[in-house]
Structure formats: C-alpha cells, structure tokens
Amino acid sequence: MMPMGGGLTTRGPRNLLRQIREAMAGGGPAQERLDKVxxxxxxxxVAEVCSIYLRRSTGELELxxxxxxxPEAVHNTRLRPGEGLVGEVARLNEPISLSDAPSHPSFSYRPETGEDPYHAFLxxxxxxxxxxxxxxxxxxxxxRRYDExxxxxxxxxxxxxxxxVASGELLGLDELRDVEVAPHRPERIKGQRFAEGLAIGHAVLHEAPVAPERLLADDPVAEEGRLKLGLTALKANIDSMLEGGQGLAGPSYEVLETYRMFADDRGWNRSLEEAVRGGLTAEAAVDRVRNEHRARFAKARDPYIRERLHDLEDLANRLLRVLAGDQPGQRELPDDTILVARNLGPADLLEYPRDKLRGLLLEEGSAASHAGIVARALQIPCVGRLAGLRDRLSEGDLVIADGESxxxxxxPRPEMLDAVQARMQLRAQRHAEFVALRDTPAITRDGVRVTVLANAGLVVDLDTxxxxxxxxxxxxxxxxxxMVSEELPRLQAQTDLYRRVLDAAGGRPVTFRTLDVGGDKVLPYLEVEREENPALGRRAIRLGLDRPGxxxxxxxxxxxxxxxxxxRVMFPMIATVDEFRAARALMDAECEWAERRGKTLPASLRVGAMIEAPSLLWHLDAxxxxxxxxxxxxxxxFQYMYAADRTNPLVSxxxxxLSPxxxxxxxxxxxxCAETETPVSVCGELAGRPLEAMVLLALGYTRLSAPAGGVGPVKRMILSLDLAxxxxxxxxxLGAPRPRSAMRWRLWPGS
Known part of the structure; x- marks a missing residue:
C-alpha cells in the first residue's frame, strides 16, 4: 500500500530512470526486459500494480x-479506442488520477486482468x-488520490x-511491427493548390524538432545550468530580432513579441526546470514539456488557442537548436526533399537548395502568400491549408505533393505511387510540347498576334x-x-541585380515594378507603424512617396x-492621379540628377502605372x-473590388x-486604353491560366504577362484559338439579360 503523499521512495524519478536505463541495456528477450521495467x-x-499498454495499428491499446x-492477460487484453480509463487517458492525452476508479463512468471491467481489488488509479x-x-x-x-x-x-x-519504445531500445523491430509508435498508415489530406505540379519525395520539416540524443542526465545540476544558459541565449536572440538586429525577413513584430512573451512565461520556464531537476537532460525536458502542451492545445477548437500552440512549438524548436548549437544551413537534405512547414516567408524558402527541393506542403498560407508566389516562380508544386499536417507525419516519411488537386x-500505397508517377510522365510530355512551342509566335488561328511575357522576381527566373x-x-x-536581405540593399547591390536582369533578357523588354512592400510584406529593418488593416494601409507607392529617399x-x-x-518602370498601387504625378516627378528628378553628373541615361525611358485600385476605373481619362x-x-x-482579402483563406x-x-x-x-492608344497589359495570375487568358483575349487584350509555368499552356491555347x-x-x-460567369467554359485541357 502506498503511503499518503509517498511518491518515489527516493524523492524525484532520477534513481528510477537510472534503473530503467539499466533494465533496457540488459540482455535477454524483450518481454523479460519489459517485465523488469x-x-x-x-x-x-510503492505501487501494487504497474502496467504498460501500447497502441496497435488498429487503434486498440494492448496490455x-x-x-x-x-500475467495471462498480457497480450490478451485489448481495449478499443476510448474504452476504459486507459482508453480515456489515451484519448485526452493527459494524466488521470482517481481515488476510486471503479466508480468512474469510464471504468471498464475486464475480468481476465484480476484488477478488482484496486481502487486508486494513476x-x-x-x-x-x-x-x-x-x-x-x-x-x-x-x-486515495495521488498528489501533484x-x-x-x-x-x-x-x-x-x-x-x-519508439527508438527500439526497449523492444526490437519484430516486437514493434504492429505497434503504432509513429504515424505510418497512408493518409490523404485535402488542402488548397498554391502552385501547380506533382512531386514525390521525403518529408523534411522546416525548423524540424531536434530529437534529444540523451534523455537521462548524468549531472542534473549541470543540466539545469545548460537550460538556464539556453533560455538566456534564446531570449537574447528574440530581443535582437525585435530590435531589428537580425534583419529577419518574414516574422511580423507581433509574432516576435508573442515569442518573447512565451519565453518569459513563468509556467513554461518552471515546467522546464522541474523536468530537469527530475533527472532529464535539458533537451529531453524541452521535448517533454512541448509534448504536454501539444497534447493539451491540440484539442482546443478556438483557432486563437491553436495558434498559440504553433508559437510554443516554434519557441521550443528554437530552444532545442540553441541547446544543440545548431547553425542555419547545416542540415543534410535528401535529393528529393518535400519541405513541410506551418508557413514560410520568401527568405525561408530561398535558403533551401533549389536542386534538392521537389515540393512544398504548408499547414497555412494562401495562394497569394510569399511562399505561394515564390513556389510558382521556382515552379515547385505547393499545397497549403493542410490542417494538422505536421502532427500527422514524421521526418523522412514518403509524401506526395499534388499541386493539381x-x-x-x-x-502513399504502391498503387498511389504508380498512379502519380504516370501523371508525372504525362506532365513531362506536356512540358516537352510547351518547350517545342517556345520559338513559335503566339498567333491565333484567325491571325491575331499576341505578346506573351513572363513574370519574374528571382534570379532563378532568368535562367528559365x-x-x-x-x-x-x-x-x-x-x-x-x-525581403531576403538582412539590411536595406545598397545602391550598388540594386544596380547589379537590375543590370543582370537586363543582360539576361538579351534585348527583350523588361518592365520593373518599383518596391511593393507594406501590408503583408514586412521589412523588419524599416521602422513602420503597425496598422489595423495593413492591406488598406501604407504600402507600395504610398510607402515610396512617404519615404522618397x-x-x-x-x-x-x-x-x-x-x-x-x-x-520600363511602373509604379504599383496607384490610387489617385496625383500619386502618379508625384512618383513621375521623382523619376524626372533622378534623371536630372544623373544628367548633371554626366551619367549615361537609358536610350529610352517609359514610365507606367499599375491599375490595382478600383478608384482609377473612374479616373482613367485623367x-x-x-x-x-x-x-x-x-x-x-479583384480583392479590392470584392472587399475580400486574397491572403485570407476564409474569403479568398x-x-x-470571370464574373460579369x-x-x-x-x-x-x-x-x-484603345481610345487613347495607351499600351496595356495584364500581369496578374489571371494571365497565366488558359481559360482566363482566353477571356482576356476575347476582351481585346493582346499583351499578357504570366508566371513562368503558365507561358507554355497559354501559348498552346492561343495557337488553337478562334479569337473571333x-x-x-x-x-x-455580357449582353445576356442575366449575365453569367465565363468560368463555366471549359474549352481547353489544363484550363
């Protein structure tokens, strides 16, 4: 019988953990070692009963x-998912302590176990x-009730x-063959297409958790010291980012403030310290506390609370990396990497080697997010809005990124792999057809010439x-x-990039859009006020005119x-004619500055405006x-016309x-534009999809700028099109009594 408030015979589990380690290291059959544990x-x-149940692949918990x-109940007693108090512990993912277990409504009597006399349950x-x-x-x-x-x-x-158990130290692979120690069954998760394409590869977790190499501390006092040093370094790192010293491109100020708040959280720090004092290494303590928070928060329905789980996950991963002394860019990646992340900024994605990156899977994001845009530019299949993705796979799992569906x-099962590989071969054939058309002028069947251009933004785009x-x-x-720079790019760095773009174009026209940041595109080295509605705030040309330098x-x-x-230069997000006049005046001033200093000016200069604000629709005459x-x-x-944030998956x-x-x-x-003989082009995502591009041509547009992956499909559509x-x-x-959407047309493959 356990004494009141007894706990371990030696206060703290350190001595017991050492005994468990010795039992694991001993020889003999796995069952004998498990019985010894x-x-x-x-x-x-000082317990009269101790039992270990493991989850089978069927979901049942087996003694x-x-x-x-x-003893005869071992391997014979199985509880269905959620059955009994043991099933309830597994379902809740948290401890249950009862003074009178048989009286609990979840209690399930299994006569073969002989547990009738036992009342206290933990x-x-x-x-x-x-x-x-x-x-x-x-x-x-x-x-009796067990104490804290x-x-x-x-x-x-x-x-x-x-x-x-998961590492195979306690049981061998044969004994674990049917034990679900990690997700292993085939699963399909429906998300949203961010970038087209198909990819098969092995999962690599962005900011992957660092698995603790040692669980048990040889010197708990030293481990507590390591933990304190790690926490101090972590907080200093976050403070540096908050001050802009790290120049991170991606995390918003609010996220970093949340990190700092959690890093200072007394409950989190106290849980870590108690775990270390109990005999765990600093890394194992972080891993344990993270698992407890993950299990607790994962049940929450409130999206805000679940968001806090992600913050804690990221914070724990940062602390583990601090403890491990890891530096960015040192990870060994497989040649068929499928990157898995909660979300990514453009700098994060570009840190990964392009020759190894096959696909991208995200829990969050949107097709208009940085990750989506960069993935399309790199022609990497990308699927987002995959709920619960990171908890449903392990590092190294074989995965398929289906950017078509x-x-x-x-x-995946072998038959699924075969089907996707067949689709990939078909895509390769289609790609070869597009490449064969690259030198063919884009002329419709009835003789209308169309100019097809590409959108770009990365040096890698120039190679394609x-x-x-x-x-x-x-x-x-x-x-x-x-966005990928740690500080504001200097004049020479900008000049070198733009010169390289013009050189790569080889005399073909290039239209540069001036800096379009603000809103969801945050530059941490620029001090800007936080806005309630950044999509409608100081962004693009507004920021440029407010900061003319x-x-x-x-x-x-x-x-x-x-x-x-x-x-060719165009200014983004022009909402008033006065904004364009002011921006054009800055260009004129720079031309005068260069001329006074005897610098060579462009042979020709064309300055344009992007039509993105609905206000211009009624002021085009000016x-x-x-x-x-x-x-x-x-x-x-379109997002401003419909008052629907294109980065918000709830309304995007x-x-x-293609509605009226x-x-x-x-x-x-x-x-x-035709009446004033003003050249006009369409450079949004719309121009890169065959059906939508066909509608644009039907409306009179003959100059389209598409993502690189859309140029071939759009050109093939043009060559087959009877434009009249x-x-x-x-x-x-449009002339019908009840106008309908052109989205109902499905005239070309791939549209």
Missing part, C-alpha cells in the same frame, strides 16, 4: 507488460509528436518510456526565360531582393543599370494621357474572377 517502476513508486495484474500517456502511443498505469488497493509530485513523476517516466498523400519562350519580362517584382535610391539604381538601353503604358494587376484589383475564394463585374471592369479599361468566336461568346455572356 514495470517491476522496477512498481517497486520504486504489453504488468506487475500485479494477472495513468499517464506515452506521447510522441503530441499523439498517444500508449499508457503507463500504476494502481493501489487503498482509495506523483503525477509529475509518472509523466516523466512515461516520457522516457515513449522515447525508448490540392492534396497531400502521406506514406529562354526555355519558356516568353518574349520578355512583363513584371519584375523588385521587392524580393529587399527609399524610392529615389531604387530609381537611381534602375537608371544606372539601364544606361544606353530601354528602361491618368492615361500621363502614362507611357499601364498594366493591370488583377490580384489586387468568395469571388469569381470583373469582366465589365476589364472591358472598360481596355476600351479607354471567343469574342462573340464573351459578348453574348
């Missing part, structure tokens, strides 16, 4: 070893990755058992320009250089890079005469880009 735990905790119950889950892979139970005849120290002790022991397949057959770059996003530096670099050549050209950014134009799919309102807006822009018939179709839709 439960006997050791029962003796040390694997016991001290005190009927069970703790064996957690791996926030999932319960088994349950550790101690029982006593006396009706005893609950703490059994959690520590359960954590060590979970790690040793917007799905992820984890540990010849392969796609694009006739130039219709949109070069200059902000990526700013920043914009003039970029314009100076563009003029220098284009010396003696044509330069704007167009001031511009050399305009380009329509459909991504932003609420509007139809958008088609009429596009039709009116094209008409006014398409124009009649769109006119019929």
């Amino acid at each position: 439960v006997k050791t735990i029962a003796s040390s905790m 694997f070893a016991t001290e005190g119950l009927n 069970g703790a889950p064996l957690l791996r990755g926030g999932r319960s892979i088994g349950v550790l139970v101690v029982q006593n005849q006396a009706a 120290d005893e609950v703490e002790d059994i959690q520590t022991i359960a954590m060590v058992l979970a790690e040793t 917007g799905e992820a397949f984890l540990r 320009l010849d392969e796609t057959g694009a006739e130039g770059i219709g949109l070069f996003r200059t902000e990526f250089q700013f 920043l914009l003039r530096l970029q314009l100076r670099a563009l003029l220098s890079a284009a010396a003696g050549r044509e330069l 704007l167009l005469p001031l511009t050399d050209f305009v380009s329509i950014g459909t991504n932003d134009l 799919d609420r509007y139809d880009p 309102p958008t088609l009429r807006a596009l039709q009116d822009i094209q008409r006014q 018939a398409a124009r009649r179709g769109v006119a019929g839709l």
Whole structure:
C-alpha cells in the first residue's frame, strides 16, 4: 500500500530512470526486459500494480507488460479506442488520477486482468509528436488520490518510456511491427493548390524538432545550468530580432513579441526546470514539456488557442537548436526533399537548395502568400491549408505533393505511387510540347498576334526565360531582393541585380515594378507603424512617396543599370492621379540628377502605372494621357473590388474572377486604353491560366504577362484559338439579360 503523499521512495524519478536505463541495456528477450521495467517502476513508486499498454495499428491499446495484474492477460487484453480509463487517458492525452476508479463512468471491467481489488488509479500517456502511443498505469488497493509530485513523476517516466519504445531500445523491430509508435498508415489530406505540379519525395520539416540524443542526465545540476544558459541565449536572440538586429525577413513584430512573451512565461520556464531537476537532460525536458502542451492545445477548437500552440512549438524548436548549437544551413537534405512547414516567408524558402527541393506542403498560407508566389516562380508544386499536417507525419516519411488537386498523400500505397508517377510522365510530355512551342509566335488561328511575357522576381527566373519562350519580362517584382536581405540593399547591390536582369533578357523588354512592400510584406529593418488593416494601409507607392529617399535610391539604381538601353518602370498601387504625378516627378528628378553628373541615361525611358485600385476605373481619362503604358494587376484589383482579402483563406475564394463585374471592369479599361492608344497589359495570375487568358483575349487584350509555368499552356491555347468566336461568346455572356460567369467554359485541357 502506498503511503499518503509517498511518491518515489527516493524523492524525484532520477534513481528510477537510472534503473530503467539499466533494465533496457540488459540482455535477454524483450518481454523479460519489459517485465523488469514495470517491476522496477512498481517497486520504486510503492505501487501494487504497474502496467504498460501500447497502441496497435488498429487503434486498440494492448496490455504489453504488468506487475500485479494477472500475467495471462498480457497480450490478451485489448481495449478499443476510448474504452476504459486507459482508453480515456489515451484519448485526452493527459494524466488521470482517481481515488476510486471503479466508480468512474469510464471504468471498464475486464475480468481476465484480476484488477478488482484496486481502487486508486494513476495513468499517464506515452506521447510522441503530441499523439498517444500508449499508457503507463500504476494502481493501489487503498482509495486515495495521488498528489501533484506523483503525477509529475509518472509523466516523466512515461516520457522516457515513449522515447525508448519508439527508438527500439526497449523492444526490437519484430516486437514493434504492429505497434503504432509513429504515424505510418497512408493518409490523404485535402488542402488548397498554391502552385501547380506533382512531386514525390521525403518529408523534411522546416525548423524540424531536434530529437534529444540523451534523455537521462548524468549531472542534473549541470543540466539545469545548460537550460538556464539556453533560455538566456534564446531570449537574447528574440530581443535582437525585435530590435531589428537580425534583419529577419518574414516574422511580423507581433509574432516576435508573442515569442518573447512565451519565453518569459513563468509556467513554461518552471515546467522546464522541474523536468530537469527530475533527472532529464535539458533537451529531453524541452521535448517533454512541448509534448504536454501539444497534447493539451491540440484539442482546443478556438483557432486563437491553436495558434498559440504553433508559437510554443516554434519557441521550443528554437530552444532545442540553441541547446544543440545548431547553425542555419547545416542540415543534410535528401535529393528529393518535400519541405513541410506551418508557413514560410520568401527568405525561408530561398535558403533551401533549389536542386534538392521537389515540393512544398504548408499547414497555412494562401495562394497569394510569399511562399505561394515564390513556389510558382521556382515552379515547385505547393499545397497549403493542410490542417494538422505536421502532427500527422514524421521526418523522412514518403509524401506526395499534388499541386493539381490540392492534396497531400502521406506514406502513399504502391498503387498511389504508380498512379502519380504516370501523371508525372504525362506532365513531362506536356512540358516537352510547351518547350517545342517556345520559338513559335503566339498567333491565333484567325491571325491575331499576341505578346506573351513572363513574370519574374528571382534570379532563378532568368535562367528559365529562354526555355519558356516568353518574349520578355512583363513584371519584375523588385521587392524580393529587399525581403531576403538582412539590411536595406545598397545602391550598388540594386544596380547589379537590375543590370543582370537586363543582360539576361538579351534585348527583350523588361518592365520593373518599383518596391511593393507594406501590408503583408514586412521589412523588419524599416521602422513602420503597425496598422489595423495593413492591406488598406501604407504600402507600395504610398510607402515610396512617404519615404522618397527609399524610392529615389531604387530609381537611381534602375537608371544606372539601364544606361544606353530601354528602361520600363511602373509604379504599383496607384490610387489617385496625383500619386502618379508625384512618383513621375521623382523619376524626372533622378534623371536630372544623373544628367548633371554626366551619367549615361537609358536610350529610352517609359514610365507606367499599375491599375490595382478600383478608384482609377473612374479616373482613367485623367491618368492615361500621363502614362507611357499601364498594366493591370488583377490580384489586387479583384480583392479590392470584392472587399475580400486574397491572403485570407476564409474569403479568398468568395469571388469569381470571370464574373460579369470583373469582366465589365476589364472591358472598360481596355476600351479607354484603345481610345487613347495607351499600351496595356495584364500581369496578374489571371494571365497565366488558359481559360482566363482566353477571356482576356476575347476582351481585346493582346499583351499578357504570366508566371513562368503558365507561358507554355497559354501559348498552346492561343495557337488553337478562334479569337473571333471567343469574342462573340464573351459578348453574348455580357449582353445576356442575366449575365453569367465565363468560368463555366471549359474549352481547353489544363484550363
């Protein structure tokens, strides 16, 4: 019988953990070693019963070893998922302590175990990755409730058992063949398509948890010192980021403040310290506390609370890396890497070697997020909004990123692999067909010439320009250089990049969009006020005009890079004619500055505006005469027309880009440009999809700028198109008594 408030015979589980380690290291059959472990735990905790249950692949919990119950029940007693108190511990993923177990409504009587006399019950889950892979139970005849120290002790022991079972130290591979120590069954998760394509590879977790190499501390005092040093270094690192010293491109100020708040949280720090004092290494303590938080928060329905779980996960991973002394970029990656992350900024994604990166799977994000845009630029299949992804796979799992259906397949069956490989071969054949068309002019069947350009923003895009057959770059996003840099890019760095872009274009036209940051694109080295609604705040040209030095530096670099050549520059997010006048005045001032100093100016300079703000739709008569050209950014134009944030997955799919309102807006822009003879192009995502591109042509547009992966499909569509018939179709839709969406048309493969 356990004495009141007894706990371990030696205060703290350190002595018991050492005995468990000795039992594991001993020879003999696995079952004998497991029996020795439960006997050791029962003796040390003065318990009359100690039992270990492990989860089978069927979900059942099987009694694997016991001290005190009927030995014949071992491997014969199985509990269905959620059955009994043991099943309840596994379901809740947290300890249960009862003074009178038989009176609990979840109690399940199994006569073969012989547990009738036992009233006191204490069970703790064996957690791996926030999932319960088994349950550790101690029982006593006396009706009493176990105290907090005893609950703490059994959690520590359960954590060590979970790690040793999963690692194969306690049981061999044969014994574990049917034990679910990690996710292993094939799973399919439905998400959203961010970037098209198919990829098969092995999962690599971004900011992957560092598995503790040692669980038990040889010197607990030294481990406590290591933990304190690690926490101090972690907080200093976060403080540095908050001050802008690290120049991280991606995390917002609010996220870093949340990290700092959690790093200072007394409960988190106290849990870590208690785990170390109980005999764990600093790394094992972090792992244990993380598992407990993960199990607790994962049940929450409130999205805010679940978001805090991700913050704690990231913070724990950072602390583990601090303790391990890891530096970024030192990881060995497989040649077929499928990167798995909660979300990514552009700098994060570009840190990974392009030659090894096959696909990208995200728990969050949107097709218009940084990760989605960069993935499309790199032509990497990307699927996002995959709920619970990271908890449902392990590092190294075989996975499929299906950027066509917007799905992820984890540990796929052989027949699924065969089907996807067949689809990949078909895609390769289609790609070869697109490459064969690269030198073929984009002319419709009825003789209309269309200019097909490519969107770009990364140096790697330039390498694929010849392969796609694009006739130039219709949109070069200059902000990526700013977002991946640790500090504001200097004049020479900007000049070098723009010169390299023009050189790679080889005389083909390149249209540079000036810096488009703000909103969801945060530059941590620029001090900006936090805004309630950043999508409608100081972004793009508004930021450039508020900080003219920043914009003039970029314009100076563009003029220098284009010396003696044509330069095409357009200003983003123009909402008023006065904004364009002010921006054009800065360009004129920079030209005068260069001329006074005898610098070579571009052979020709064309300055345009992006039509992205709906306000311009009613002021084009004043704007167009001031511009050399305009380009329509459909991504932003449509989100503002429909008041639906394109980066918010809850509303991003609420509007139809080919519905009558958008088609009429596009039709009116094209008409006014034609009347004023103002060159116009479309450079949004719309221009890169065959069906949508066909509708644009039917509305009168003949200059399209598409993502690199969309150039080939759009060109093939153009070559097969009877444009006159398409124009009649769109006119019929818009002129009908009840206009319909052109999205109902499905005329070309791949549309």
